[in-house]
Amino acid sequence: xxxxxxxxxxxxxxxxxxxxxxxxxxxxxxxxxxxxxxxxxxxxxxxxxxxxxxxxxxxxxxxxxxxxxxxxxxxxxxxxxxxxxxxxxxxxxxxxxxxxxxxxxxxxxxxxxxxxxxxxxxxxxxxxxxxxxxxxxxxxxxxxxxxxxxxxxxxxxxxxxxxxxxxxxxxxxxxxxxxxxxxxxxxxxxxxxxxxxxxxxxxxxxxxxxxxxxxxxxxxxxxxxxxxxxxxxxxxxxxxxxxxx
Amino acid sequence: xxxxxxxxxxxxxxxxxxxxxxxxxxxxxxxxxxxxxxxxxxxxxxxxxxxxxxxxxxxxxxxxxxxxxxxxxxxxxxxxxxxxxxxxxxxxxxxxxxxxxxxxxxxxxxxxxxxxxxxxxxxxxxxxxxxxxxxxxxxxxxxxxxxxxxxxxxxxxxxxxxxxxxxxxxxxxxxxxxxxxxxxxxxxxxxxxxxxxxxxxxxxxxxxxxxxxxxxxxxxxxxxxxxxxxxxxxxxxxxxxxxxxxxxxxxxxxxxxxxxxxxxxxxxxxxxxxxxxxxxxxxxxxx
Numbered sequence: 001x002x003x004x005x006x007x008x009x010x011x012x013x014x015x016x017x018x019x020x021x022x023x024x025x026x027x028x029x030x031x032x033x034x035x036x037x038x039x040x041x042x043x044x045x046x047x048x049x050x051x052x053x054x055x056x057x058x059x060x061x062x063x064x065x066x067x068x069x070x071x072x073x074x075x076x077x078x079x080x081x082x083x084x085x086x087x088x089x090x091x092x093x094x095x096x097x098x099x100x101x102x103x104x105x106x107x108x109x110x111x112x113x114x115x116x117x118x119x120x121x122x123x124x125x126x127x128x129x130x131x132x133x134x135x136x137x138x139x140x141x142x143x144x145x146x147x148x149x150x151x152x153x154x155x156x157x158x159x160x161x162x163x164x165x166x167x168x169x170x171x172x173x174x175x176x177x178x179x180x181x182x183x184x185x186x187x188x189x190x191x192x193x194x195x196x197x198x199x200x201x202x203x204x205x206x207x208x209x210x211x212x213x214x215x216x217x218x219x220x221x222x223x224x225x226x227x228x229x230x231x232x233x234x235x236x237x238x239x240x241x242x243x244x245x
Numbered sequence: 246x247x248x249x250x251x252x253x254x255x256x257x258x259x260x261x262x263x264x265x266x267x268x269x270x271x272x273x274x275x276x277x278x279x280x281x282x283x284x285x286x287x288x289x290x291x292x293x294x295x296x297x298x299x300x301x302x303x304x305x306x307x308x309x310x311x312x313x314x315x316x317x318x319x320x321x322x323x324x325x326x327x328x329x330x331x332x333x334x335x336x337x338x339x340x341x342x343x344x345x346x347x348x349x350x351x352x353x354x355x356x357x358x359x360x361x362x363x364x365x366x367x368x369x370x371x372x373x374x375x376x377x378x379x380x381x382x383x384x385x386x387x388x389x390x391x392x393x394x395x396x397x398x399x400x401x402x403x404x405x406x407x408x409x410x411x412x413x414x415x416x417x418x419x420x421x422x423x424x425x426x427x428x429x430x431x432x433x434x435x436x437x438x439x440x441x442x443x444x445x446x447x448x449x450x451x452x453x454x455x456x457x458x459x460x461x462x463x464x465x466x467x468x469x470x471x472x473x474x475x476x477x478x479x480x481x482x483x484x485x486x487x488x489x490x491x492x493x494x495x496x497x498x499x500x501x502x503x504x505x506x507x508x509x510x511x512x513x514x515x516x517x518x519x520x521x522x523x524x525x526x527x528x529x530x531x532x
Contacts, residue, residue, distance in 0.1 A: 001317055001318070001321045002347055002348050006347075010347070014333065078333065081331040081332075081333075082331065082332065082333060084298060084331060085325075085327060085331045085332060086344075086345070086348035086349070087296060087297075087320040087321060087323055087324070087325065087348075088320075088348070089297070089315045089316070089317050089320060090315060091315055091317075092317060236315075237300075
């Protein structure tokens with residue numbers, strides 16, 4: 001019997017081709033480009049993105065979340081197909097799927113924060129310890145982004161699980177629309193609307209939780225756990241007749 | 246030993262289509278079963294239920310006394326050769342051999358490669374490049390080399406030519422004799438599987454109508470042929486199914502044990518008695 005962690009690695013490996021392409025275009029490139037813009041290069045989008053403090057981070061986070069949505073949505077069917085030919089239980093498939101999303105979330109958080117840190121040149125940091133562990137520096141921001149991405153992943157997992165159980169094509173069509181709204185807004189040039197949600201989450205966490213990032217991370221993880229339990233109840237009912245009939 | 250028990254299982258799709266209707270049967274270990282039925286009889290649904298791919302509306306399925314639902318250990322002991330293509334189409338055959346080895350530790354790579362050579366399956370080809378027949382061969386090879394305790398085949402000879410079908414059944418018997426296991430072959434090409442299976446399960450319109458050894462099943466009927474009036478006389482007070490009448494000649498299947506056949510009367514009436522073939526008997530009872 002193959003364990004859940006190995007199956008999680010299998011899931012990432014099986015989807016490696018388009019995951020890497022998506023990772024490059026939606027995770028690495030935007031962060032590099034936005035940090036580069038931040039260094040003083042003029043661009044038509046600059047004002048839109050940096051209309052508020054920390055705008056580039058919000059924008060990169062939105063794209064990362066959207067990348068996770070694509071990964072969750074498109075890998076779900078192919079993974080479950082592959083796993084069902086090898087008689088993997090739904091419980092194990094679900095656990096593996098979440099582990100793979102967790103790994104991906106951690107990778108995204110690390111990648112974005114490393115790029116940001118490399119380009120940011122934090123001149124105002126007094127010590128390496130403060131740089132790594134300080135309230136608004138590397139580890140804290142990685143943990144923050146990681147927890148945000150885990151929450152997003154679990155929400156997408158819940159969404160995909162429900163979507164898989166819906167047979168009515170009209171309901172399915174309505175369900176497909178919301179995740180693509182940010183994309184429409186991005187191409188329509190309305191960046192501020194796209195990043196508004198993330199900004200509100202950040203503002204809420206900073207104001208309501210007295211600026212305590214760990215409290216906020218805990219809140220995110222609790223929300224993620226609730227989402228996971230909810231999606232698990234849907235995954236448990238997954239049946240191959242969804243694809244056959 | 247892993248006995249599979251299907252207890253009062255019903256599967257209803259979309260609250261209107263009853264695919265399996267109150268099915269109960271016992272699959273003994275280390276025997277070859279033939280799951281026979283017409284198109285849409287419920288064969289694939291029954292196999293999907295046994296392997297926990299779908300859930301029964303009613304009833305339960307156990308292996309070695311344990312419910313099969315979400316049972317990792319039991320499911321790992323089964324290999325299900327599915328009729329549908331669920332494998333990634335862009336993956337090469339040899340890659341899928343390696344993937345199968347990851348999930349079935351007893352998968353025999355050398356045997357799989359030898360079988361691929363024997364069936365002339367190019368393992369460097371991608372799944373989408375294989376013809377329907379070769380896709381079946383590829384899945385058959387995975388199942389044969391899996392060395393799982395329970396192997397289920399759903400239409401294993403779909404799209405195979407006569408030579409390959411013959412090769413497959415020979416290989417199945419060889420594999421079984423070397424490493425005995427529980428095998429269930431679901432098919433509607435009955436004449437070829439007749440010499441392979443020990444037990445027969447016949448499903449018709451979702452109901453299990455027969456579950457017995459092939460020997461007992463075949464001895465439950467016999468065929469008579471002769472002049473129409475003579476045959477009619479023989480058939481008086483007997484349960485029978487008329488198969489065909491050609492001119493004055495009439496052929497009928499008598500639904501009673503071979504032991505009860507009246508050879509003396511048949512001789513007097515100049516009627517020929519013969520054993521019934523599995524396929525003919527199947528056609529007769531599922532009409």
